[in-house]
């Protein structure tokens with residue numbers, strides 16, 4: 293097929309260059325948005341008297357037919373087409389003749405593609421946000437069932453202090469709520485319409501950019517036409533937000549993997565969300581969590597691809613920018629896939645409370661509480677810390693725990709110890725008395741859940757912030 297831009301060329305494009313240059317294999321997924329943009333553009337051209345009303349009607353009918361036919365499969369993308377924009381315009385002209393040739397008046401593929409990507413990513417952000425909301429809601433539901441499930445909290449992956457499984461889950465809920473905020477910010481900043489920027493320098497036609505912007509649901513037109521065609525900040529920003537989502541998912545995945553090991557055994561995945569080994573009959577592997585962890589690297593790669601692609605590009609459009617789509621689409625697709633698989637994997641897993649509790653009982657994670665007991669009896673914290681450290685050493689030597697160490701041994705080290713020390717170091721009591729804001733006590737976690745659920749309900753509204761009573 294001759295090129296639409298063939299006018300000044302004396303030779304056919306080299307076939308290798310054709311393939312090299314073509315983006316239809318990956319930009320065809322923007323066809324709906326490309327058509328929506330063209331319909332808005334044609335309607336504006338007619339409204340402004342730039343093209344005749346009848347041509348506009350033919351264009352809109354033709355584009356609507358193409359949309360239907362691509363949707364039904366009656367029309368296939370031509371793999372030899374240069375890109376989705378050329379493909380649709382050529383198909384339109386083949387269907388409606390001269391009117392089709394008027395569509396590109398006062399427009400360039402540069403503002404067209406900048407528009408299409410924004411339209412696609414706007415919907416993708418909404419879809420990803422929905423998946424994140426679902427995961428956060430699942431975390432809240434699981435947390436409600438585990439406000440008294442004692443587990444060891446860790447620092448340095450060493451047992452540190454007693455917490456509850458609900459408390460641990462709500463830490464992830466907080467992360468995903470921040471991710472939702474980052475996505476909303478990104479969406480808000482990209483809510484400007486580049487259409488009408490032209491190739492780079494706007495146009496002398498009396499276009500109405502506010503009209504196309506509002507027809508396409510944007511808050512406003514992009515203010516500078518050079519920026520309109522050369523800005524891909526929104527791709528980078530979205531990839532950055534998605535990289536952080538994946539970082540959170542990878543930390544969660546790592547914990548799921550650890551918890552499923554025989555060494556921890558805090559979690560048993562549902563058979564439908566685990567896999568076996570081809571040689572070791574006993575194996576039940578957490579492949580989903582491992583893949584999510586692995587795919588995190590891909591999304592980081594997509595972010596770096598975009599940053600590196602945009603580095604030092606002179607204004608305005610450069611063909612380098614065609615590379616934006618594969619990277620950002622890969623990031624979007626990967627995150628959607630991971631979120632939609634991770635959520636049911638987590639929701640259907642069995643929480644092995646007894647093992648969590650048993651792990652909490654080892655490792656002296658109530659040592660801080662023992663020291664705090666002495667502090668309550670008047671000893672300065674540093675002295676209490678030292679006495680308790682000595683007690684822990686004694687327990688290690690004797691193969692005992694703080695719970696099983698006889699009172700006489702306590703009293704040899706400090707006369708402040710009385711029989712009530714055992715109640716003070718009871719694991720449940722240790723977790724449940726940590727009622728500080730954000731802490732693991734049942735009441736405190738209850739507030740965290742209420743806060744998260746209020747944020748989820750308030751998403752999209754201005755008043756979603758704040759701490760419920």
Ligand code: ARG
Pocket residue numbers: 315319374375401402405609611613614615
């Ligand atoms: N396929 C191109 C892209 O994705 C569309 C814009 C082409 N513009 C141009 N001046 N060659 O970036």
